[in-house]
Amino acid sequence: MPETLTYSHAHADLTFTWDGGTQIKLCDGVSVPYSGFYPSSISAPKTAQQVFTQAALKEVxxxxxxxxxxxxxRDFAQDPWHTAEFGAGLQVRYRGGPVVEAAPADPAHRYQPLPDDSxxxxxxxxxxxDxxxxATVTTAWLHHRVRGWTTGVLELLGxxxxQPVPDPVQYGEGVHDAIVHWTIRNLPDQVKADSTMGAWHTWIASTIRELWITPxxxxxxxxxxxxxxxxxxQHPWTYQDTLADGTRLNFVWFGGRCVYVTSPDAPARRGARDNTIFxxxxxxxxxxxxxxxxxxxxRQWIATCNATKTRVDTPGAALQYGPWRIELSGPGLSHDARFATEQEAYAAARxxxxxxxxTDGCVTFRSIFSTNDSAARVTTISVQRRSPEHEDLWCAHSHPWNIYNPVPNALTPYTRTQPDS
Known part of the structure; x- marks a missing residue:
């Protein structure tokens, strides 16, 4: 039975434990804002399970x-890596060496591997x-590089x-929708005879086979x-820094709507998720x-904190408690979205x-609270600003727009002589 190993990461305020299984368990420290902020475990690398030492656990x-x-x-020459792309119409492999290879699948036996000497x-x-x-190839890199390669192929095919400036975090977003729209537009007969994705897979598999046999x-x-x-x-982005007074900071992003900030030197109140939004x-x-x-x-926020010698509001707090909002309402509906400036609020409202x-009342919008940034049956939209005297009071800043009575001066700021409440 392998020895149980434990590694405490002081800056992250996390403790990692491995007991010889396939998972490394995570235990949150007191600065982690709520249970479930981090995953309860991460997968232990396959080859590492055979050689884990204290140093190896720390490295992972x-x-x-x-x-x-x-x-x-991993020795890919002895243990090759395989995957399939384009609806299994293309087989991809890496067997060590300087290149990743691919080959069109056999139409009659799409999931059967081609002979190595083909x-x-x-x-x-x-x-x-790249x-x-x-020596530096990993399965994670192979997976993400091949997925990025397929996106690049779709770009070459039109x-x-x-992207004007390729961004690894956003690369490949919208691919599925782009495929659907392209297929409906370019293969209408095939779509009618089969289905959208069926037509696409048939076309891309044929395109691959034809290309592969060209000189x-x-x-x-x-x-x-x-x-x-x-x-x-499971795969967050993190960034560490320290304020001039020695306070350690962790910035964490899981790819969603919020970037968080925590500090092992400033324990969080459990459940205080909003207080950690950066x-x-x-x-x-x-x-x-x-x-x-x-x-x-x-970096800009830290520089401001150091210059003022205080922990100023984060950009998230400035937006969360920002002075402007738009409110969308309708039958059984009430949604709002916050904004830092008047210009942003009115642009979003319009x-x-x-x-x-x-779209008969269907609206997409940017909210900081809802997990679903869309609303149906919207009949009224208004722009409001927070009252300087009462934090919980919102005042109308313009005449609201109503789908049944779209007056010309709707969503136009009141003049100074007009009341805004």
Whole structure:
């Protein structure tokens, strides 16, 4: 029976325990805001289970906390990696060496592996193009690189629009919708005869087979796209820093609507999730790649804290308690979304008005509280501002818009002579 190993990460305020099984268990410290903030366990690397030592456990846990790939040490020449893409129309493998290879699947036996010596196997990714060597290849990198490669292929085919600045965190978003729209537009007869995805899989499998037997093969697809970096509770992004007074800070993002900040030097009150929100909606607010943008928000906030010698409100708190909001209401419906400035509030309100008018009351909007940023049966939209005298009182800032009575001055700020309550 392997010895139970424990590793305490002081900055993260987490304790990791491995008892020889397939999971590494996590135990939260007092600065973690609520139960379930982090996963209860993470998967132990397959090869590490055979050689885990205290140092190996620390290496794996540090890698997870920093959002890095697990150092598995897998020998791909002896234990090749395989996957299938494009509805199993393309087989992909890595057997060690300088390239990742792929081959079209046999139409009659799509899930049956092709022989290793088949001439259809062709290189699709050069490790050197991504700054990799066989010694630094991991299964996580292979998975995300191949998924990014398929997105790059869709861009080359004109199915999916490329990002102006490729961002690993957002790369590949919207691919499924793009495939559906492209297929309906370009393969209408096949869609009618089969189904949208059936037509797509038939077309892409045929396209792959035809390309592979050309003299140049998939050379034009070589090294397409970039490696994806999907974030989740199992694979978070974290960033550590320290204030001038020595207070240690952790910034954590699981890929959702909130970036959180915790500190092992400032224990949180259990359940006080709102008090740990650093930033809302990084995807929507970021100008350029998301992670560098978040880090810049962190650095600016820390610089302000150090300059004022106090812990100032986070960007999330400034929005959460911001002075502006739009309210969407209708039969049995009441939703609101907060904004930091008047300009943002009115722009969002007018966009919601146009959506409601053209979609029979169906509106998508940016909320900081709801997990579902959509509303149906919206009949009224108003812009409000928080009363400076009463924090819980919201005052109308303009005449509301109503779907049944869309007056010309709706969502136009009141003049100074008009009351706003």
């Amino acid at each position: 846990c540090d890698a997870w906390w920093q959002g890095m790939e697990f150092p598995t040490g 001439t259809l196997w062709q290189p699709i990714i050069n490790l050197t193009a 700054g990799r060597t066989p 199915v999916h629009a490329p 140049s093969g998939p050379v034009l697809w070589r090294n397409a796209g970039i490696a994806e970096q999907r974030l989740s509770q 930033l809302f909606h990084p995807h929507e607010q970021a100008t350029g790649p998301v992670l560098p943008w978040i880090e810049e928000q962190v 966009q919601a008005r146009d959506q409601a008018a053209n």
